[in-house]
Amino acid sequence: MTEPNEPNEPNEPNETDETDEQQIAEALHSAARITLAPGPREASAAAPDPDEEWTLPGGTAWVYLADPERGLTRPVILGDGFNSGPSELDFSWEILEEGPYPFISALRERGRDVVLIGFDERGASILENAEVARAAIREAIARRRGEHPLAVGGFSMGGLVTRYALAKMEHEGGAENDHQTGLYFSYDSPHRGAWIPIALQSFAHYIRKLNSAFSDQMNSPAARQLLWQHIAEWDDAPETDKARTEFLAELERVGGWPRRPRKIGVANGVRTGEENGIAPGERAFRGKGLAITGTHLYTQSAGEDQRVGQLRVVTLRKPQIRTSGLPEIDGAPGGTLEGFGILADELDKIPAIIGLGSEAEIREHCFVPAVSAVALRDVDTHQKLYEPFAEHSEDSELDEYHCASRNEGHTLVTEELCTWIMDRLP
Structure with a gap:
């Protein structure tokens, strides 16, 4: 199995670099709106009054x-x-x-x-x-x-x-x-089911104690019913949810x-x-700020024991997320969602001093296959x-x-x- 290549991370964090967890949690609660949905993030104008x-x-x-x-x-x-x-x-x-x-x-x-x-x-x-x-x-x-x-x-x-x-x-x-x-x-x-990359779902649950909005959305009753593959915790194996x-x-x-x-x-x-042009096994998202450097999310690859994510937020741990038996669904024909892009955009709205700056190298993925x-x-x-x-x-x-x-x-x-x-x- 060939792992995706990663460039060396600048300013690799150490214990003294860590931003206070409570400060990050407060910043996430006050600024981040990390929920995935199509359409504008903010309405540009009020709708006319209905009849x-x-x-x-x-x-x-x-x-x-x-x-x-x-x-x-x-x-x-x-x-x-x-x-x-x-x-x-x-x-x-x-x-x-x-x-x-x-x-x-x-x-x-x-x-x-x-x-x-x-x-x-x-x-x-x-x-x-x-x-x-x-x-x-x-x-x-x-x-x-x-x-x-x-x-x-x-x-x-x-x-x-x-x-x-x-x-x-x-x-x-x-x-x-x-x-x-x-x-x-x-x-x-x-x-026949929708798709949110396991990499994104795992990140949502990994930051739950700092900000639960993204995790709550992924674990909502509707998400569990809609998604073909779902995880309830960041380290779960993907499966069709009971709901x-x-x-x-x-x-x-x-x-x-x-x-x-x-x-x-x-x-x-x-x-x-x-296909929609999104290749499997490519890095789609990376953390750039000190509090998130070391986080990498990848597009879905087929095969056994495929790495789709490496997570790091605040702590020095860098657990890896792997999947087996899933197809290359991110690039499949279908309606796309800017899941990776939305995540990066919302984290980038948080002041740089908090250290959550991010980049979406690939913004979208297939959401509803044709x-x-x-x-x-x-x-x-x-x-x-x-x-x-x-x-x-x-x-x-x-x-x-x-x-x-x-x-x-x-x-x-x-x-x-x-x-x-x-x-x-x-």
Whole structure:
């Protein structure tokens, strides 16, 4: 086995170089916001006031009507994605409206009413947040003028939340569970699992006693359900978490998918098998400040006993993180997340005197493989991840899917993907 090469570290720390642990903990608590999610870290502007705001058990719905005088007539319901804490309208608006393509405006121009579902806690169990989605669906039906069928779906985790909500309503039956939905859609949702590098998860847990936010996010109920491989402690062996196994069993219990609506999905990755350019075994992150010098995080390599990380924060210990039996998933076709970049950016916001300066030599990694987003294959082998697939495949659990023409950011809102969805709305 060949280990990644490391340059000699300047100013290798010794006992007298150590910054006080309490000082570092205080700095992390006051400055660092180390949680991983796509989209802007700070909303650049406030969203316009919605035409309606529905208070739901466990969440909120913000409604933008195509014609306020006509009221709610053709609802398109969108579930929010994964993060920590409550959904925020300003962030949702910026991602959906102020990025490469103004999706909300485009929907309204087509006479569609946009219902954005926000959750009180985005890291809560998908099963819990599905109750918020069910409440939003019932509220939309109660307020709708006419009988135009609903379109219900979501971005990333939101696609799984609404998938389960619709399937459960059909499974339970009865008039109160008549979802009246003609189309279900998902936008880069991890139907077969998502991926956060084990190197990043281990670092999150390693700094837990200094700042628990990153570790708490990785150990949240939603993360445990979404991630294909998970560790709860920095030195754990990666595995499919029990919470994911239980979630998949519960999803299967209610039928796996809603049967009545047509089911479509889009992926922010390609179907051609083209990798995203991230090579395995490359150093993606390194600590530069005295309190973190010696920390190195690497992209995932295949094979046995592969080093993916070396950790050092405050203390002189430098434990190594190794994995076995995992594929080269960081470079796989799919929607990407700037996990290494976010970590470095947030640590670099802390004053240099604290010694947590960092550099992301590779900023991103695959987060939702394309085969997962189109519910086609599992993600546990190189062949499943990288083998090209057809524009239409009966092996997909979706009725129809569409992949981006290039590997791009997870849940990036593009004209290519949005117009494909809108052309299929009921």
